[in-house]
Amino acid sequence: MSSLSAEHEEVRRAVRQFTEEEVVPIADPYDQANKEIPAGLIKKMGDLGYFGLIFPPEYGGAGMDYVSMAIVTEELSRGWLSVGSVATRNLITGTLLLAHGTEEQKRRFLPKIASGEILTAAAFTEPDAGSDTASIKTRARKDGEAYLISGAKTWCTFANRAHILTLMARTDPEPAKRHKGLSILLVEKEPGDGFDPPVISGEPIKTIGYHGMRSFSLSLQDCPVPAKNLIGGVENKGFYQLMATYESARIQTAARAVGVAQAAFEAALKYSKERVQFGQPIASFQAIRHKLADMATEIEAARRLTYYACEMKDRGARCDLEAGMAKVFAAEMAERVTSEAMQVFGGYGYSQEFPVQRYWRDARVFRIFEGTSEIQREVIAKRLLEG
Numbered sequence: 001m002s003s004l005s006a007e008h009e010e011v012r013r014a015v016r017q018f019t020e021e022e023v024v025p026i027a028d029p030y031d032q033a034n035k036e037i038p039a040g041l042i043k044k045m046g047d048l049g050y051f052g053l054i055f056p057p058e059y060g061g062a063g064m065d066y067v068s069m070a071i072v073t074e075e076l077s078r079g080w081l082s083v084g085s086v087a088t089r090n091l092i093t094g095t096l097l098l099a100h101g102t103e104e105q106k107r108r109f110l111p112k113i114a115s116g117e118i119l120t121a122a123a124f125t126e127p128d129a130g131s132d133t134a135s136i137k138t139r140a141r142k143d144g145e146a147y148l149i150s151g152a153k154t155w156c157t158f159a160n161r162a163h164i165l166t167l168m169a170r171t172d173p174e175p176a177k178r179h180k181g182l183s184i185l186l187v188e189k190e191p192g193d194g195f196d197p198p199v200i201s202g203e204p205i206k207t208i209g210y211h212g213m214r215s216f217s218l219s220l221q222d223c224p225v226p227a228k229n230l231i232g233g234v235e236n237k238g239f240y241q242l243m244a245t246y247e248s249a250r251i252q253t254a255a256r257a258v259g260v261a262q263a264a265f266e267a268a269l270k271y272s273k274e275r276v277q278f279g280q281p282i283a284s285f286q287a288i289r290h291k292l293a294d295m296a297t298e299i300e301a302a303r304r305l306t307y308y309a310c311e312m313k314d315r316g317a318r319c320d321l322e323a324g325m326a327k328v329f330a331a332e333m334a335e336r337v338t339s340e341a342m343q344v345f346g347g348y349g350y351s352q353e354f355p356v357q358r359y360w361r362d363a364r365v366f367r368i369f370e371g372t373s374e375i376q377r378e379v380i381a382k383r384l385l386e387g
């Protein structure tokens with residue numbers, strides 16, 4: 001079932017082959033050993049242009065459309081969510097730079113972000129500022145030609161391996177300024193687990209899934225950042241600048257959810273034809289057949305919502321509503337579908353012999369990151385009520 005063009009089908013074929021050869025074989029062993037994605041795989045993804053799919057060729061990107069980006073993301077996530085997620089951070093930083101960076105910043109950073117030579121991490125969340133971004137406390141104080149950053153960040157995924165932390169900090173110390181006192185800075189650092197204490201210290205957070213990438217609690221103490229790394233070169237615009245990334249990041253997250261759910265569905269479909277109980281494959285029982293039908297229907301609905309948001313984005317239309325709908329629906333769909341897939345596997349679904357438990361553990365995060373489902377619904381409702 002497809003309404004995609006021949007070009008988009010070719011994109012899918014190529015990335016599916018890459019995923020089968022490079023991602024699927026390592027996903028389970030690496031997940032179970034809690035090992036991070038190998039550097040060689042990230043390099044290959046960079047060489048294939050996966051980090052700069054939608055960026056314009058003049059800045060080193062592939063100049064492809066959002067539908068292609070969603071297809072690539074979906075297929076990589078079908079192999080392993082962590083691999084489908086590596087490019088999310090470069091997408092966020094690149095989109096920010098494209099929309100709000102100075103020309104000098106675009107030329108300095110974008111080509112390397114597009115090639116994967118520079119890997120970035122997003123340092124927005126703080127221990128006391130999650131959904132409520134406006135309450136961020138991390139301080140960026142101007143000191144000559146630099147900013148000195150001090151404060152605590154949390155859930156900074158990929159912080160250890162990143163060359164840049166795309167970091168939101170308070171440039172106006174007046175707490176009443178809330179979202180009007182925030183700026184985004186590109187904090188350049190050396191990749192490595194040791195960080196650079198006390199300037200930047202990091203501790204990994206133990207998680208139930210998403211094992212190919214580690215998330216860190218970070219502490220920064222007078223971390224110097226050249227003033228030329230302030231996005232757009234103007235203070236106190238960070239909150240508004242970040243909004244430029246929401247549509248892209250939500251579309252990409254919806255595609256990740258579709259990919260994980262698709263993997264779970266395919267596993268359940270195959271197993272239902274092989275597993276025999278009461279003398280017949282369990283696929284012959286109506287209860288199982290209906291689960292498969294519901295799973296496939298929900299996945300296709302989420303995929304179509306995602307592609308619809310992509311098509312709007314490709315036309316240059318505002319699509320925060322559609323991207324939000326795709327994200328919230330796909331996130332919740334992925335949790336339901338992966339759980340039902342485990343049910344089809346019965347007891348084996350709960351064992352580590354089969355990857356279906358990985359899909360379920362990984363899928364749970366979709367309702368939490370890139371805007372929780374609750375916040376997403378608020379955003380959607382606000383748009384609907386605007387009239």
Ligand SMILES: Cc1cc2nc3c(=O)[nH]c(=O)nc-3n(C[C@H](O)[C@H](O)[C@H](O)COP(=O)(O)OP(=O)(O)OC[C@H]3O[C@@H](n4cnc5c(N)ncnc54)[C@H](O)[C@@H]3O)c2cc1C
Nearest residue numbers: 122123124125130131155156157215368369370372374375
């Ligand atoms: C695996 C993982 C990776 C992550 N990676 C990153 C990353 O790379 N960079 C980064 O900056 N962050 C990252 N995050 C953080 C993520 O974005 C936050 O967890 C998320 O924004 C929610 O913030 P919080 O955890 O502080 O929850 P809170 O904001 O404290 O929310 C707690 C609960 O209250 C609800 N709630 C809060 N406010 C409202 C409201 N106004 N109305 C209704 N309900 C509300 C929430 O929906 C949630 O259910 C990651 C998180 C996880 C789990």
